[in-house]
Amino acid sequence: MSQNHLIFVSMPGLRTRDLAHMPRLQSIAAATGEFVPSFPCVTSPVQASMLTGRSPDSHGIIGNGLYHRDRNDVELWVGRNSLIQGEQIWDRLKAAGITSAAWMTQNIKDAAADYIVTPEPIHHADGRMDLWCYSKPDGLYEKLLGDLGHFPLMNYWGPMANIKSTQWIVNAALWLLQRERPRFNFVYIPHLDYAAQKFGPNSPQAEAACREADEQLGRLIDGARAIGLPRVEFLVVGEYAITDVSRVVFPNRMLRDAGLVKVSERDGGEYLEIAGSPAVAVVDHQFAHVYVKDRTDVDGVAGIFEGLPGIAHVLVGDDKKKWGVDHARGGEVILICEPDTWLAYYWWKDDAKAPPFARTVDIHAKPGYDPVELFFDPATKSIPLTASLVKGSHGAPAESPDQRGAIISSNASLLSSQESFRDTDVLSLIAKALQ
Secondary structure: OOOEEEEEEOEEEEEEHHHOOOHHHHHHHOOOEEEEEOOOOOOHHHHHHHHHOOHHHHHHOOOOOEEEOOOOOOEEOOOOOOHOOOOOOOHHHOOOOEEEEEOOOOOOOOOOOOOEEOOOOOEEOOOOOEEOOEEOOOOHHHHHOOOOOOOOOHHOOOOOOOOHHHHHHHHHHHHHHHHHHOOOEEEEEOOHHHHHHOOOOOOOOHHHHHHHHHHHHHHHHHHHHHHHHOEOOOOOOEEOEEOOOOEEHHHHHHHHOOOOOOOEEEEEEEEEEOOOOOEEEEEEEEEEEEEEEOHHHHHHHHHOOOOOOOOOEEEEEOHHHHHOOOOOOOOOOEEEEEOOOOEEOOOOOHHHHHHHHHHHHOOOOOOOOOOHOOOOEOOOOEEOOOHHHHEEEEOEEEEOOOOOOEEOOOOOOHHOOOOOHHHHHHHHHHHHOOO
């Protein structure tokens, strides 16, 4: 049996055109193709599709977060592997005796991979937070901590997000490869996400981010080859492409105007009352799941958004099957944006009544994705409440080339059969690379 080692780099935001600013990545690009993510084109569903070979209506990851109907609770970035339905690459590799490692993969905690590291900060009752990571086997993060220091969570997301988080991930992946030599290595490189969302995917800042990420890829390439493994292959995938946005829609404000979203006021802030709301939208970049308590209200709720500027599709009933998101976890109504539009979770009309967490980096308290967390308001020393600051987004179906990523292989034969690949093709590509 071959002893190939595969380094699989999942790099959200990577497009074919970005290779012009990435000479190190170009240097290993024996084959390049178009990468077409399944809808919804956001991290958790796309990674689950890549690792199962299934679409969201089968594996059940219908967004970066879930609404739990049984407890009237919205949970984003939940992290547990058991949420993914169906066999995964980790299970196949373990059955074949192939060791694997996962670095910052979504929904990875408790997976069958041999080595796992992903953020899991410790939150204290008084509001303090300690840096920490979940790791497998037990004690792995402590060893990394001794040699590399803490994973810099503040540089992974928020207004301080920068190349330092990617640098740590590369350092850690090489550290483990040197010592344990896992044959499959899933390495998440988040850096292209930041500037593209803040300034737009074609901005000078986004080009600079490509060069910074490329430098870290070069370190990963050189470091892996220097270890002296029999053979190392690279497969790099742009999970999705980010498009320029100039418009933002607020579904929960619209539902509130219709008397469907309910809020309560305490300590001067308005809080979403999910349990008491006949309908609520869990927004996620360029799409939203709208959960409607009374099924007889579905058509009326859908009608609120039909024909709205910026909303390309309003899915109900069998319409959801067409887009591969007809799953029990999904909303009764699903909104899909035009490429130039994104959705904000805000439900308040007066910023003075925004709940305190709205002005903080708090990905678990907010019942929706908030890219405004990438910005900082010096005047208030907090996250601003200006959704129009965001200049790039993703999540809508990859219907045009501008909405599709790139897939790059160091092995020309791996991508030789076709020019375009779906996220559901990745499972077989990984298996082929490790033969």
